Amino acid sequence: DIVMTQSPDSLAVSLGERATINCKSSQNVLYSSTKKNYLAWYQQKPGQPPQLLIYWASTRESGVPDRFSGSGSGTDFTLTISSLQAEDVAVYYCQQYYTTPYTFGQGTKLEIK
Amino acid sequence: QVQLQQWGAGLLKPSETLSLTCAIYGASFDDWYWGWIRQAPGKGLEWIGEIKQSGSTGYNPSLRGRATITIDTSKNQFSLKVTSVTAADTAVYYCVRGVGHGWGQGTLVTVSP
Numbered sequence: 001d002i003v004m005t006q007s008p009d010s011l012a013v014s015l016g017e018r019a020t021i022n023c024k025s026s027q028n029v030l031y032s033s034t035k036k037n038y039l040a041w042y043q044q045k046p047g048q049p050p051q052l053l054i055y056w057a058s059t060r061e062s063g064v065p066d067r068f069s070g071s072g073s074g075t076d077f078t079l080t081i082s083s084l085q086a087e088d089v090a091v092y093y094c095q096q097y098y099t100t101p102y103t104f105g106q107g108t109k110l111e112i113k
Numbered sequence: 114q115v116q117l118q119q120w121g122a123g124l125l126k127p128s129e130t131l132s133l134t135c136a137i138y139g140a141s142f143d144d145w146y147w148g149w150i151r152q153a154p155g156k157g158l159e160w161i162g163e164i165k166q167s168g169s170t171g172y173n174p175s176l177r178g179r180a181t182i183t184i185d186t187s188k189n190q191f192s193l194k195v196t197s198v199t200a201a202d203t204a205v206y207y208c209v210r211g212v213g214h215g216w217g218q219g220t221l222v223t224v225s226p
Contacts, residue, residue, distance in 0.1 A: 040212050042158075049207050049216035050158065061214070093158055097212050101173040102160040 002027045002096050006105035012113040019081040021108045023072075023094035030074050031098065038098035041070055041079045043090045044107075050093065054079065086112065115140040119208045119217035125224050131195040135208030135217050142166070142186050145211045149182065149193045151204040161206075164191055198224045 003026040013019040029038045037057035042050035052061045054070035057077055067082045081088055089112060094105040121133035135147070148163035162172035164182045172180050176195065184191045195202060203224050208217040 042213060049219050050213060051216075052213035055212050055214075095158070095160075095212070100160075100163075100171045101175070104158040104160070107157050 001101055002029070002099065002103050004094055004096055004103050004105040006092075006094060006108050008108060009106070010109040010111065012111045013081075013084045014113045015086065016083050017113075019084050019088070019110055021079045021092050021094075021110070023077045023079070023105050025075045025077075025096050027098075028074050029096045029098035037073050037077070038096055039070075039072070039077050040095045040097060041068075042093045042095065043088075044093065045090045053092075081110075084110075084112070115210055115215040117208050117210065117215055117217040119206075119220055121206075121220055121222070123221055123223060125198050125222065126226060127199050127224060128197055129224075131198050131202060131206075131222055132192065133194075133206055133208070133220055133222075134190055134192045137189045137191075137210075140210065140215075142184060142189055142191070145214070147182075147184075147191050147211075148209050149180075149206060150209055151206045153201075153204045156204075159204075161193065161195075198222075200224050 005024045007022045039057040041054040044050040053064050053068050058070045069080050071078050091107045091109050093107050116138040119135040143166050146165040149161040151159050162182050164170045170182050179196045181194045205219045205221050207219050
């Protein structure tokens with residue numbers, strides 16, 4: 001299985017500041033024929049299902065604010081929130097869907113400093 | 114806009130079979146692939162399996178062959194069965210469209226003697 005490792009496990013950022021979450025896969029998730037990275041990012045708030053933020057590593061899901069962005073390729077990826085808002089407090093997960101079983105990172109808990 | 118509505122028994126005894134169904138609204142089964150993800154209390158996300166438009170399926174080996182996903186195209190629904198459940202199967206189960214482009218509301222399944 002591909003192991004997804006996120007860092008840090010938790011993060012406290014001041015309102016209006018930038019938040020950065022990293023995700024590293026144990027294997028390459030860039031499919032050469034499509035030139036796409038099979039990597040997604042989710043946000044989960046307590047008591048709610050996760051919400052897809054980013055897929056193909058950098059494509060924002062419809063309706064997701066543009067302060068959320070994804071970058072990276074191959075095995076190293078980053079989710080950036082450019083200006084943290086109070087409603088962004090949540091747990092964030094990365095997921096590879098390059099090969100089954102699709103696997104998730106352990107999650108990063110984002111809080112307000 | 115696609116909506117997923119899921120239902121099924123929430124309390125099971127060890128060795129019983131978990132059975133959940135997810136109804137698709139606002140999309141056709143043929144448009145995407147569909148899957149199930151679960152989340153144990155206070156834990157991260159685990160991919161269970163998926164069913165593609167062709168009817169082909171894939172499962173997480175961690176379930177050791179106990180999971181089966183089926184479709185009923187006449188009702189635009191798909192279902193999950195997990196046999197021989199144990200306390201380790203206690204979790205919130207979500208049905209999903211594709212790579213999280215839509216989630217059911219979640220069903221808490223508790224396995225207890």
